[in-house]
Amino acid sequence: MVVLTVFYVAGILTGELTNIKSSVALAMAGFCFLAAVAGYVVAWRENRRVILILFLLLGLALSRLAVEGSETQLTRYSGRWVTLIGQVVAEPDVREDKVFYLLQARELLQGGERRAAAGAVRLQLKESNRVFGYGDVLSVSGLLARPELPGNPGGFNYRTYLERQGISVVLMARGEKAVEKIGDNLANPLLNIALRLKQKLSSIAVTSLTPSHASVLNGIVFGTQGLIDKETRQAFTETGIVHILSVSGLHIGLVMGGMAGLLRLLKLPPVLTAPLITPVLAFYALMTGINPAVLRATVMALFLLWAHHLGRDRDWPTTMALAALVILLWNPLQIYHPGFQLSFAATWGILYLGPVFSKAVAGFLKGLPAGFPSFVSQALATPLAAQMATVPLVAWYYNLFSPVSIPANLVAVPLVGLIMLFGVFATVSGLVWLPLAGLINLGNGVVLSLFTQVVSFFQNLPGAVFYLSTPPLVLAVVWYGGLLATGWLLSGGCSPVAKERIKGWIIVGVVLGAALLLIWMPWKGGPGMTVHFLDVGQGDSILVQTSGGRNMLIDTGGRPGEFQTGTGAGDQVVTPYLRKIGVRRLDVLVLTHPHEDHFGGAAAIFNYFPIGMVLVTHVDEKDCEGGGVLEYEDTTSGNKKGESDLGEEIPAAYTTLLARITAAGVPVRVAGAGDTLRLDRETVIEVLSPGEMTGESKAYLNNQSLVLKLTYRHKSFIFTGDVEVEAQKGLLNREADLKANVFKVPHHGSQSLLPELVEQVKPEVAVISVGAHNNFGHPAQSTLDMLYRAGARVCRTDQDGAVIMRTDGYKLDVKGGKN
Structure with a gap:
């Protein structure tokens, strides 16, 4: 079974690497099936290779079918405003400011025409107080779109994420008037009963607990994470216990354990344990929405439960392989989901490494009282084995390593058991009498407070989390090879001669792993300089990495309202990329300058990264001229009403941010034309603007943008912010050296670009940081034509994604993130 599953998975992976049609793969698999049947009848052992090839082709065919199945006719209407009629076929995902629904399309109205439609649609509804339920038939008006591909290398691929769930388009709607319930047609009555019961139980928790405690309890019991605040989720992630907030093997195990204990209390015969627990687990899975993560945990738990029932405990590899095969037959693309990989890796670690780790720990504790070594070794071995088995995956997907994960789990998991126990008693009691639920949840609130304090304690320990660059895949291969060899050696399952051979290979693996670590670790310094023009949509964010190992970030991007919500370009795009x-x-x-599309993400950056110095522009015209050393100045003083001397209002969020930075002891330097900053021995920054402007219209914060010229050996870059015509004229009048190899076009390529400025810069490459399908008409065609006439290569973040430039100071290499 293990070998068959491996070949099936290999077929799925082959499907990802090839564009072979599913019909071709199915024909090949059918031929192989006939040959396998004939071979099995004649002689299985001599023809088993045919069976293996059959499973490989089956994996290839089903994976291609799954990919092709997500490509529906709805993609033809991407980018259009439509009215869609569809049915809610899953539990709504409720967030603080929006609700997501999974709709099965029925009809589509566009351009006055009504036509039949089919396919899954993800509906995003904002600014609506009403939450619709499973089975409701809705009429929704909004923008139908296919998610954009990630513009930054390694960025989250939302399109692929949805396609692997069979969803090809999203429908974006806003407000109560955009959606109307026109009927209901419950597809699955049992699922409807389970979801309604969950909704009722969740509402009891909300009524009888504080909002923060209720959101955590509902996350633990039902896996509902939408209303858990970002800070809490981050704390759970950084301490390695985020799995507690989604229904996983831990929760299924607690339910199984609770049911087994209840059955023993009722003195029912053991032969009834598996048959009685199975429907309870199935109904619990339905209550939690039977999403892929729940399905994985439930299937694995049921297979392990029945393996124990049938006396097949020791054959856990076959049980795991069969569970994986069942899940991947249902949806082959689950193989790419991080949750699938983490679930099976953790389970493999616990079952394969857990016993040998437990034995090794017990050996160190021989001198302690009887029974104590066994208890401690088992308590330590399980989280240690799970973490060791998931380290490469967590580093790959989340770029972090949490050394406190093991002690945090040791303390948190028992508390989770208590929380679930109290929570179940309280919510079930609340169905009968709500005050009783409130009384029980008084005690649960104390446990929840302790639980969150424990998480906060571990999160704030020095060295609690290390953020890592994405490791090379070969390092994961070496890691898992080492774990396999370690488990084999410690289990005593090999001869002395084999042990010596394995030790030799382990030494080779350690040396190879160390070499890979040296290559992987982001040591300071490197060959040349790299400049990253990030794709942050309609905004700017540019990272400069010097040959001396210095990092300078110019602007942070920003989306409307990001500073208030804390969610947007800063935490979703810039931080993950860095x-x-x-x-x-x-x-x-x-x-x-203080416009949200340039500084909106700065709060997230300030929260997540140590910062050596902040360089800002001044909004008072009298202070625009610089002249040398960049001295610290409190830019929040003398501006009580939030207006600059130039007349335009300064966003309150900007002054609040600078006050926070100042209070944290980070130097804030105010720059003007004539100032210089040396990043390292070979990298110099000259401030070219703001300075004295010409023209009538001075009331633009855009014109106060810092304009920087970066010079590294024989190559130079000019970063222009959003300077308008007046500031551009000021640059020309000051007769500064504006010639540069790379020109960041001001104001997202608007029509305000002066041809005289382009003539002075003479760029080889012009970069326009602009959002796709923006409402401002950026970039202007006149600006593009001007740059083309000047002979510049034009790179656009809306088309090319991130624009990444590497130079040794003599040659310049330019690549796009989408290429």
Whole structure:
């Protein structure tokens, strides 16, 4: 069974690497099936290779069918405003500011025409107080779109994520008037009963607990994470116990254990244990929405439960392989889901490494009282084995390593058991009498408070979490090879001669792993300089990495309302990208001017990265001129009403941010034309603007943008913020050296670009940081034509994704993130 599953998985992976049609793969698999049947009848052992090839082709065919099945006719209407009629076929995902629904399309109205439609649609509904339920038939008006491919290397591929769930398009709607319930047609009455019961039990928790405690309890019991605040989720992630907030093997195990204990209490015969627990687990899975993560945990638990029932405990590899095969036959694309990989890796670690780790720990504790070594060894071995088995996957997908994960789990898991026990008693009691639920949850609230304090304690320990750059795949291969060899050696399952041979290979593996670590670790310094123009949509964010190992971030992107919500370009785009490439500290953060599309993500950056210095523009015209050393100045003083001397209002969020940075002891330097900053021995920054402007219209914060010229050996870059015509004229009048190899086009390529400025810069490459399908008409065609006439290569973040430039100071290499 293990070998068959391996070949099936190999077929799925082959499907990802090839574009072979599913019909071709199915024909090949059918031929192989006939040959396998004939071979089995004649002689199985001599023809088993045919069976293996059959499973490989089956995996290939089903994976291609799954990919092709997600490509529905709805993709033809991407980018259009439509009215869609569809049925809610899963539990709504309720967030603080929006609700997500999974709709099965029935009809589509567009351009006055009504036509039949089919396919899964993800509906995103904002600004609506009403939450619709499973089975409701809705009429929704909004923008139908196919998710964009990630613009930054290693970025989250939302399109692929949805396609692997059979969803090809999203429908974006806003407000109560955009959606109307026009009927209901319950597809699955049993699922409807389970979801309604869950909704009722969840509401009892909300009524009888504080909002923060209720959200955590509902996350633990039902896996509902939408209303858990971002800070809490981050704390759970950084301490390695985020699995507690989603229904996983832990929760299924607690339910199984609770049921087994109840059956023993009722003195029922053991032969009834598996048959009685199975429907309870199935109904619990339905209550939690039977999403892929729940399905994985339930299937694995049921297979292990029945393996124990049938006396097949020791054959756990076959049980695991069969569970994986069942899940992947249902949906082959689950193989790519991080949850699938983490679930099976952790289970493998517990079953394969757990016993040998337990034995090894017990050996160290021989001198302790009887029974104590066994208890401690088992308590330590399980989280240690699970963490060792998932380290490469967590580093790959989340770019972090949490040394406190093992002690945090040791303390948190028993508390989770208590929380679930109290929670179940309280919610079930609340169905009969709500005050009783409130009384029980008084005690549960104390446990929840202790639980969250424990998580906070571990999160705030020095060295609790390390953010890593994405490791190479070969390092994961070496890691898992080492774990296999270690488990084999410690289990005593090999001869002395084999042990010596394995030890030799382990030494080779350790040396190879150390070499890979040296290559992988983001040591300071490197060959040349790299400049990353990130794709943050309609905004700017540019990372400069010097040959001396310094990191300078120019602007942070920003989406409307991001500073207030804390969610947007800063935490969803810039921070993950910096972590993936190994940036752990920013030596300089530059905020070119106080507009949200340039500084909106700065709060997240300030929260997640140590910053050496912040460079800002001044909004008072009298202070625009610089002249040398960048001295610290409190830019929040003298501006009580939030207006600059130039007349335009300064966002309150900007002054609040600078006040926070100042209070944290980070130097804030105010720059003007004539100032210089040396990043390292060979990298110099000159501030070209703001300075004295010409023209009538001075009331633009855009014109106060910091304009920087970076010079590294024989190559130079000019970063222009959002300077308008007046500031551009000021640059020309100051007769500064504007010639540069790379020109960051001002204001997202708007029509305000002066041809005289382009003539002075003479760029080889012009970069336009702009959002796809923006409402401003950026970039202007006149600006594009001007740059083309100047002979510049034009790179656009809306088309090319991130624009990444590497130079040794003599040659310049330019690549796009989508290429």
